[in-house]
Amino acid sequence: MNKEAAEDCVERAVAYLSEGKIEKAEKLLTKSLSLHPLKRAEELLEKIKCGAYTKRATSGNASDEGVRQRPTASQGSKAETATEAEYTAEQLEAVKRIKKCKDYYEVLGVTKEAPDTEIKKAYKKLALQLHPDKNKAPGAVEAFKAIGNAVAILTDAEKRKSYDLYGSDEQHQPTARRTRTQYEYAYSRGFETEFTAEELFNMFFGGNIPTQHVYMRQRRFHRAEHQQQQYREPQSGYAAFINLLPIILLIGLSMMSSFFISDPIYSLTPSQKFSVARKTNQLKIPYYVKDNFHSEYQGSVGRLEASVEEEYLNNLKHSCYRERNYKETMLMKARNFGDRDLYLKAQNINTPSCDKLHSLHN
Structure with a gap:
């Protein structure tokens, strides 16, 4: 999967080079090499360093001669065509499919019995298809967030259990109220992830967990522990006695029963008592x-x-x-x-x- 992501970065870098966006292309090529070593990426980076590519003058900027250039009608139509062609019909269809999904299992295209490995594999495939850097279709950002939240919930045992119990309640709501996306609905129900969609993407493709979220999670844990301690402290005296009462009764009954049990009359084996x-x-x-x-x-x-x-x-x-x-x-x-x-x-x-x-x- 890292190799696929690296190749995808190279393809986007080539597109940026053709547009004259050298800095963006260089960043993508560097990222590609960090994911997986590719000879093509190394060659393109070497060419950039040698100055084989130059930045294009964009419309509205002064040229070297100091004459302001204006885009012609043909150039304007080409720009509009390029904008319209930033996403394919397949990419748009992928976004529409996510919006129609009723639950996170359908979002990732897995069954409710799917193990973590299958869920993560499905996420990686969709993440490469829906990442906003690659997919410019309307709603791609929201779809990308939805698959990120889906994998974060379904790979967490506790959150997945809660989602299986309560996450489908919205299906029983009136149609007028079911207008939110899966991402917004899950967030409002408490099924939110502690990481952004971009952070989750980086984690799955070779990045690390951001330290600030680890700190926040630890702080949240200590706060919950402190609240539990405050709740436990008042439970002393009478409350403690009530909690121990069943154990005291059990011990008392066992002691009383021993008084009513007599020794047997005989034994088949000799002992000090039966001699x-x-x-x-x-x-x-x-x-x-x-x-x-x-x-x-x-x-x-x-x-x-x-x-x-x-x-x-x-x-x-x-x-x-x-x-x-x-x-x-x-x-x-x-x-x-x-x-x-x-x-x-x-x-x-x-x-x-x-x-x-x-x-x-x-």
Whole structure:
């Protein structure tokens, strides 16, 4: 894109040279070289320095002989023709298209799902076509501002989100009120960019962000932060207590619930609290109780042991499922790779939980 912009600068410089506008041509050629090194630009600059081009005397200025020249009728008609030919039908059509657009996506010719890269690419293409230095069609300046504002809004995540929510409201307004351009409408709705259209153009084609805007943005941020701090300061005392009240209630409820939860009667694994070993009467499943089991537990021991056996069997079933699943996975892996050693190793994987469950059922 820089190369295209550089070539465009060279073309405009050639046009200025043909009109005798040496200084403007020299500036454009210098800008072209800063964007992309072009041999043609270097040659033209060298010719200008060597004095190969001279300024033309414009009408109304005194010539070298001191005689004031007046434009003839033929010269006047040529000047009018040149003015009329400053823009093409294609350039005028591009400006008209921008004015008819209903939203910024249509302005840039992209979809609402378009990523930043596609949006920037579309902007660069339109910017080269609509830049006021190149496009002299009526309304080109406003169209150039519209595409600049469009890219600034749609490449900013927060502004794009807000624009998607509120930016199309004008479509629902009466026709008489929809007379503003997209640029003016977005600006009035707060969708303005901090940079001018020309600054955005320079940023996209090799320029830098102007430092004054960085300062303004920082100042705006500090002002907003100061306002937030002023808003937060009065929220002390009673307001702080109200904010903390849900947390205090949650802690209180958790503490109260702990009083209503009693310790379990037994455990399947020994510990310091459950240190007395016992076995169920039917399946001989070991379980552990507290020292004061006989004095504390007043229920049916048979019902308790049935609960112990049910929990023990459920644990064995889960362990057996995991062991079988692992063994089958290893066997399948061995078959897929055609690895005989791995297959034999997988066949020899033990499933102790399954074996114990099988023995209990038998």
